[in-house]
Each structure stands twice: as structure tokens, then as C-alpha cells.
Amino acid sequence: MHRLSVTRRLSAAAAATAAAALVFAGPATAAPQPVDWTTATAHLRAAAAGDPSAERAIDRLVAAGPTVEQAALPAQPFQIPAQSDIGRGEGPGVYGSGISLNYDGFRLGFFGGPGTIAPNQAGANLQVIWYNLANGRSGTQTLIEHNDVPVDTTIRTAAFDPGPGTVVAAVYGTLWHRWPVPVSPDHQDGFQYQLGTISVPSFGAIYN
Structure with missing residues (x-):
């Protein structure tokens, strides 16, 4: 089974993040305030009320606890990566962000x-639940938009408006991956497929 090396995957992720930072940088805004983990996840848990899969995802996130120091958070990538049953392809573990x-x-x-x-x-069904600490808006969006070209390394929600301010969010659910393998009766299109199931959501705080 052929998989991209860890180095190549991390390099691709870093390149995508760097490109995002350059392309998506907007006008300067006031710096966001540090986010309290307990308050942020409590808001997400309240926003998930009535959605059993979202509730379970946030419960797993809370049980896992913060794994990085929380500080002022203007960065594009989420600060805590997801874990899943397939990890980055070498067994359960760190999966993505x-x-x-x-x-x-x-x-x-x-x-x-x-x-x-x-x-x-x-x-598959990949979801993100979010809460805007500035205005109290919240919601759950489905990540469905992806272009099948090498430069597109993300799957995204449709555009939406959470309003200005610091938004906390968690990604959970399932996602299909594929990589090239020799054509065979079991792989007639020349690809191996694998479904990843997130066990601990990716958590982040970003400033809109």
C-alpha cells in the first residue's frame, strides 16, 4: 500500500497553511484576547445541545483536555489537531487539523x-460546530466543498457569516481518503480508499 511520507504530508500541510496566510490575509484588526479553554468548550457543548453526535464529539474533546498552551489566537490553523482511528496512515493517532x-x-x-x-x-460526514464569543452566535456546518486537484488539500464548509470576533470551533465526524495503487480487480480506478473516524475533535479559536 502506497502512502505519502510523513515529511511530504507535513510539507504539503505547511505549504497550504503558508499559502492561506498569504492569500487570505486581510486588513489589520484588533488583536483577539486569550481564550479560556473551559469557557470555550462549555459554549460549544451548549451549542451542541440536541445534536447527539455533536454532543458526543464535544464530550470527547473535553475529556481529552487542552494539549497546547492557549494564547492570543489569530492563526488560521486550529491550535489542537484531531485524532482518529487511522491517524496519518500509520495507525490511530494525530490525524489533521x-x-x-x-x-x-x-x-x-x-x-x-x-x-x-x-x-x-x-x-462520510465531517462536521464543525462553532460559537462566536463576541456575539453568542453558534451553529453546525458540514464540510463538503473540495476540488479534486493536487493543490486543494482541504475540505471546506460553504461560506457563512459568524459575525466579527473570536470564534471557537471543533471539527468531528468522518472523512474518506485515497492514494494511488496499482490497478487490480480490487482497485479498478487505481486508488486505495480509507475512511477516517475522528476520535478527538480538532479544536481552534480564530478571529474573524
Whole structure:
């Protein structure tokens, strides 16, 4: 089974993040304030009320606890990566990260996992739940937009408006990946596919 090396995957992720920072940089705004982990996840848990899958995802996030120091958070990538049953392709573990994009309207996305994101996501369901600390708006969006070209390393929500301010968010659910293998009766299109299931959501705080 052929998988991209860890170095190549990390390099691709870094390149995508750097490109996002250059392309999506907007006018200077006031610096966001540090985000309290307990308050942020409590808001997400309240926003998830009535959605069993979202509630379970946030419960797993809270149980795992913060894994990096929280500080002022203007960065595009989420500060805490997701973990999943397939990790980056070498078994359960670190999987990928949520990301915020703002090139044609505010979007939340995800990148990571083995190989590339499969163009057909039938049977998968990747979600992000968010809460705006400044205005109390919240919601759950589905990550469905992806172009099957090498430069597109993310899957994204449709554009939406959470309003200005610091937005906390968590990505959870499932996502199909694929990588090239020799054509055979079992792989007639020349690809191996694998479904990743997030066990601990990717958590982040971004400033819109």
C-alpha cells in the first residue's frame, strides 16, 4: 500500500497553511484576547445541545483536555489537531487539523490524514460546530466543498457569516481518503480508499 511520507504530508500541510496566510490575509484588526479553554468548550457543548453526535464529539474533546498552551489566537490553523482511528496512515493517532479560510467569505475547513481527500465523500460526514464569543452566535456546518486537484488539500464548509470576533470551533465526524495503487480487480480506478473516524475533535479559536 502506497502512502505519502510523513515529511511530504507535513510539507504539503505547511505549504497550504503558508499559502492561506498569504492569500487570505486581510486588513489589520484588533488583536483577539486569550481564550479560556473551559469557557470555550462549555459554549460549544451548549451549542451542541440536541445534536447527539455533536454532543458526543464535544464530550470527547473535553475529556481529552487542552494539549497546547492557549494564547492570543489569530492563526488560521486550529491550535489542537484531531485524532482518529487511522491517524496519518500509520495507525490511530494525530490525524489533521481544522483551519479557517476567508478568501471569498468566512469558511471553516480541515486538512490531514493519509494520501489525499477523496472526491467522493458518500457515506462520510465531517462536521464543525462553532460559537462566536463576541456575539453568542453558534451553529453546525458540514464540510463538503473540495476540488479534486493536487493543490486543494482541504475540505471546506460553504461560506457563512459568524459575525466579527473570536470564534471557537471543533471539527468531528468522518472523512474518506485515497492514494494511488496499482490497478487490480480490487482497485479498478487505481486508488486505495480509507475512511477516517475522528476520535478527538480538532479544536481552534480564530478571529474573524
